[in-house]
Amino acid sequence: MDKWDRLQILEDIKRLKARYFRMVDTHDPEGFANVFTPDGVLDLREAFNAPNMKEPASASSNPTPVRPIVIEGRENILAAAKKGMNMLSVHHGHMPEIDIQSETRATGIWSMEDVVWKVRDGKLGAKMHGYGHYHEVYEKLADGWHIKVCKLTRLYLLMEG
Amino acid sequence: MDTCDRLLAIEEIKKLKARYFRCVDTKDAEGYGNVFTPDGVLDLQIAYQAPNRSPSAGSPDNFSLVLKGRAQIAELSRTRGGSRISVHHGHMPEIDIESETRATGIWSMEDIIWYPSGKRRKGYGHYHEIYEHLETGWHIKYCKLTRLYLDPE
Numbered sequence: 130m131d132k133w134d135r136l137q138i139l140e141d142i143k144r145l146k147a148r149y150f151r152m153v154d155t156h157d158p159e160g161f162a163n164v165f166t167p168d169g170v171l172d173l174r175e176a177f178n179a180p181n182m183k184e185p186a187s188a189s190s191n192p193t194p195v196r197p198i199v200i201e202g203r204e205n206i207l208a209a210a211k212k213g214m215n216m217l218s219v220h221h222g223h224m225p226e227i228d229i230q231s232e233t234r235a236t237g238i239w240s241m242e243d244v245v246w247k248v249r250d251g252k253l254g255a256k257m258h259g260y261g262h263y264h265e266v267y268e269k270l271a272d273g274w275h276i277k278v279c280k281l282t283r284l285y286l287l288m289e290g
Numbered sequence: 291m292d293t294c295d296r297l298l299a300i301e302e303i304k305k306l307k308a309r310y311f312r313c314v315d316t317k318d319a320e321g322y323g324n325v326f327t328p329d330g331v332l333d334l335q336i337a338y339q340a341p342n343r344s345p346s347a348g349s350p351d352n353f354s355l356v357l358k359g360r361a362q363i364a365e366l367s368r369t370r371g372g373s374r375i376s377v378h379h380g381h382m383p384e385i386d387i388e389s390e391t392r393a394t395g396i397w398s399m400e401d402i403i404w405y406p407s408g409k410r411r412k413g414y415g416h417y418h419e420i421y422e423h424l425e426t427g428w429h430i431k432y433c434k435l436t437r438l439y440l441d442p443e
Contacts (some may be wrong), residue, residue: 133293147382
């Protein structure tokens with residue numbers, strides 16, 4: 130790998146994560162699942178708990194249909210995405226720290242912010258606003274770079290309404 | 291194009307879009323117009339529609355929603371710019387270099403507008419764009435804004 134190849138990989142992985150966010154927010158479950166490797170893991174165990182909260186969000190206080198679980202494999206990620214994309218959401222990633230370990234493996238940490246509204250009968254309901262980090266492992270397959278492991282940790286979460 | 295040229299083109303387009311936002315928010319109408327190709331199009335037809343808003347919600351500023359050419363685009367910046375304060379940020383571009391002179395891109399975006407009335411409007415969405423490389427460098431040939439969310443009226 131020469132330096133240009135390394136820079137190209139950084140750009141490819143930034144694009145991959147941009148697609149991850151856009152597929153969530155524009156409600157494209159297939160596109161979202163295809164961001165991951167077939168054996169990809171989405172670890173949301175810490176996604177609904179933050180240092181500013183007395184206890185993790187419960188099923189009733191969490192305005193999203195997503196639960197704090199580990200989802201393994203593209204098929205299961207697709208199924209969860211199909212069920213979970215009935216909210217209005219905005220996700221942004223910032224300031225990636227990407228390490229390329231080989232031509233087919235890399236790791237990354239992304240700062241993130243999200244705003245999620247529950248939608249009922251076309252009206253916005255409870256809102257969640259959060260900040261945190263994604264901790265990720267990437268793998269290059271025949272069809273390009275994919276996320277192999279994605280774990281979300283939180284700095285702050287505010288539940289409103 | 292080799293990898294180096296392609297990566298430089300991507301960086302130049304990121305800088306172009308940064309200038310787009312900075313010219314909007316600092317009310318540099320001429321600079322804003324020059325971000326575009328002379329025949330550039332700014333398509334705001336659905337920029338004021340969001341899943342959380344009524345489909346008939348229109349522009350709060352009462353300007354034409356498809357602007358064609360640098361002069362019209364600069365005029366938009368001139369007429370609406372003075373009366374409000376705005377902050378626009380772009381995030382996470384997905385840029386495809388199609389040739390040495392043509393590229394496409396999608397940008398995630400966020401904006402906040404403070405109107406003279408005191409009203410504040412926050413929004414999120416995506417820009418869908420086509421870029422063209424002229425003698426003066428990369429420019430936006432087509433820019434369309436779609437929304438995920440806009441504060442209600």
